[in-house]
Amino acid sequence: MAREGIESRLSRWHARIAEGHGLIMVGFVDGRPLAISWSEPSETRAGFAEIHSFYTHPDGWGSGVSAALMAGTLQQLCADGFERVHLWTLRDTPQSRRFYTKVGFTETGATQTRDFGDGNPLPQVEYERTTT
Numbered sequence: 001m002a003r004e005g006i007e008s009r010l011s012r013w014h015a016r017i018a019e020g021h022g023l024i025m026v027g028f029v030d031g032r033p034l035a036i037s038w039s040e041p042s043e044t045r046a047g048f049a050e051i052h053s054f055y056t057h058p059d060g061w062g063s064g065v066s067a068a069l070m071a072g073t074l075q076q077l078c079a080d081g082f083e084r085v086h087l088w089t090l091r092d093t094p095q096s097r098r099f100y101t102k103v104g105f106t107e108t109g110a111t112q113t114r115d116f117g118d119g120n121p122l123p124q125v126e127y128e129r130t131t132t
Contacts (some may be wrong), residue, residue, distance in 0.1 A: 022052070023076055027060065027069035034060030037073045042086060049077045049131070051087040061095075070103050078131035086128040088112065097125070105129045 020039030026033045035056040042050035051073065052107070056066045077085055089096050101107075105127035115122040 023073070023080070024075070025069060025073055027065040027072075029055070029060055029065050031064050032059070034063070035065045035069045037069050039073060039077060039085070041082075045081070045084075047081070047084065048128070049082040049085040051085060054087065066099060067103060074131045075130075082131050084128060085131055086126055088114070088124040088126050091123040091125050092131055097127075100127045103129075 001053060022038055025037045027035030029036075031109075032106065037051060038053040039049050039051040042048040044050075052067075054070070054073075060066065074085065086108070087100070087105070097107075106129060108126045108128055110126040112124050112126075114124055115121045
């Protein structure tokens with residue numbers, strides 16, 4: 001990702017955290033923050049929550065932090081009154097797609113492209129599941 005794209009995303013994360021925008025959760029391993037989740041009510045699917053971002057640092061892969069963070073995210077969304085949740089993930093990331101399937105998400109068949117701020121739109125696929 002180009003440096004401008006990284007700086008743009010970093011600025012957006014700082015703004016989200018400062019504004020208390022949505023549900024932001026962090027997964028730690030041995031005191032290190034290795035995973036982050038950001039979700040809020042979906043703007044496109046009535047009654048759904050949307051997980052906008054779910055990232056795990058490579059040092060956390062295989063540690064269980066991703067599954068624990070997803071479980072915590074789903075539990076909190078359910079407590080907040082959401083019965084269903086959806087997310088978009090990059091089409092060409094088999095590791096993330098396997099993870100979402102493993103934790104109970106199903107691909108909906110919907111697709112879109114998204115520019116993450118670096119001028120390089122990438123194809124995405126949508127997944128959904130219940131929060132319970």
